[in-house]
Amino acid sequence: PSSRIKMAHITINQYLQQVLEAIDTRDGVFCAELLSFKHPHVANPRLQLSSPEDKCQQVLEPPYDEMVAAHLRCTYAVANHDFVEAYKCQTVVVQYPSLGGSVQLNHLFFFRALPVMFAVTLDLRIFANNAEQQLLKKGKGKVGDMLEKAAEQLMSCFRVCASDNRAGIDDSKKWGMLFLVNQLFKIYFKINKLHLCKPLIRAIDSSNLKDDYSMAQRVTYKYYVGRKAMFDSDFKLGLNHISPEDYLSFSFQHSHRSCQRNKRLILIYLLPVKMLLGHMPTNQLLRKYDLLQFADVTKAVSEGNLLLLNEALTKHETFFIRCGIFLILEKLKIITYRNLFKKVYHLLKTHQLPLDAFLVALKMMQVEEVDIDEVQCILANLIYMGHIKGYISHQHQKLVVSKQNPFPPLSSVS
């Protein structure tokens, strides 16, 4: 049991003593705090040193002396708002928890080093982000360069965890896998290299621990995998064995009640998926999560109002594009056609519908440059997808629909 003195005011020697004690008592959690930028000690000017190597060497054994020295140099860099330097220091820190078992190390790095790994890898990603922002403001650097390098380091850590085949599952580094995978997902999504997620998904799916990780980690994991599945099949949802709806729904339901921001984020992706399946959100839900951008879209789709849909998509274009859902929302046009044509059917009250009627309906919706051939194709697609039961007679220029339930409910059509 260690006494935790007020971290913001301690001296460098007191700090180092704390670290030493944490190492000696194998207190991975406390050691992680002493190396984490979420912890108040990083604001302590007495620890923000540009060359703490000698002091660290006096108190700590290798390799901890160098690891902690790098951490302290990092606090100095952050205090000076130099995130590029901070990132460089952090890369030095991160290499230690990722060292494999072949090195003769103090036992801390065999047991309970996971909290340390989590803390330092998280900071690595954050600093990579900040460093990139800083460089971009100066007109230097390319988006993704530093994040990609950070990802490489995280992958090394991941590999160490994944290959931990020692007995004693409680201490196994395999428990670190999902945390690291989530960190990597965040990077890959940011730098738009989604294909790099694939081997990670495979690794987790084939792991026997996959359902035993913490709920928070699983929620994050399912969120990213669900999002990736949305883009994977290039929107031909359902061809992939991963159902985006299942994954994102899980994520939404199990994310912590109090975390409105997370729930909203998940909803941004879950809503389009559900809408494609014919499940429209209520305005109440949209208001609750501050997602009224979807309200007009929802209304347009339900009513079969293509004009309103196009207007809604244009009006909130920036938001939808930034979230990366603009494309999938465009897919809603097919559902909208279906709803519009259903109205035509109800209006004409016959099961032999002239194709021209649909053309008129589309023109009323101010759909540009559409002709009768394209109408036939839209109808053919709806029939193919099962949204309409019937057939087109080109000779008679008519759509002949089934007398029974020609427009099956959207939810029944896979």
Place this chain on the structure above:
Amino acid sequence: RSHCTRGGGRRQKQRCEGEAKSSVSVPRGTCMTMCPAYELRQRELQNRLHRFEVLTGTEHDRLPRADVSRTVKEYSRPAAGKDSTRATDLRPPDILLKTVYYLVDDIAASSTLHPWTEVYSFVFDRLRSVRQDMIIQRISGPECVAVLERTVRFLLFASYRLCGQPLRLFDSCINDTHLQECLSWLLECYREGQHQHQEEFQALSLLYNLGSAQAVQHVLELPGSVRLSPPVRLALAIGRAYVERNPVRLLRLARRLDFLQGCALHRHLLPCRRDLLLLYSHGHSSRNCRFPIQKLADILSLESSLTAQLCRAHGIHVGGEWVIFSKGSFTESLSEELQCAQMHRLLEDKQQDLTVSDIIHGVA
């Protein structure tokens, strides 16, 4: 307690500093010819000149001589112990651009060099070497863009021109890999500064990568001036038709593409036509109904004889002037005889009077 001597923090810091220093000394080429003198001598002595590089009159000598005005540095795989950074072996940006011009005007566009598969292989390799020089010297800027633009146009043109050639003469997968690499690099260059042909290439990228959500997302995030330019708007509209699964609309819009855009889209045309037949097989599935072949030919942008052939290949019943669609009889598998190359009329019409040189340098 054990002593760890590996991965010392101090050494890492020094390594970081060292790295920073070496990044200042990027190789700068001084070779003013299309082929470095050293390589030219070597290949001459080893009888490894390409027949396009040989001095006229010496072709049948025991050791043909190199024509300095026609010898071009070849691509060589980086290897351990091989120093690819010697200044005398590297060509500076203006020489690289001159080299590309030569390859386009004198080789690719030549009316006398045959067969074009051999022309392609030579130009492909030599362009690859140009890119290699650019990478080693970390060249960016207008020459880089000019080189990449011509390379992309060349590879796109080749993907159409050599469509249907046997694998040993033309590998469309390899062509595709290099095309994607060049496109990515080019689009990366476009992130900074103004570029005259950016709209053209954003559109080509969209068309070539039809169906790719990432390609569309990339374009959606571009500034309005590019996004709203005519070529990009047309490419986006074609992409939308694809996503909405309306091949009739897609093929109709495709008629508005120019020749090079057509080349970019070309590999998607046959699958698109196939999809149309699939959708119509389901949408028009009725024993009592007939669909006129001529109409089908119109919407497929194919001659009626080829339309009939395509239908038969997919199990669609063809009877005189009509076809009968039936969802049960449509078959996915395409018979061997029907190749994309037979269906190039749409593109041939677009090519008309364009010379290869026009196509690769870009018609103004």
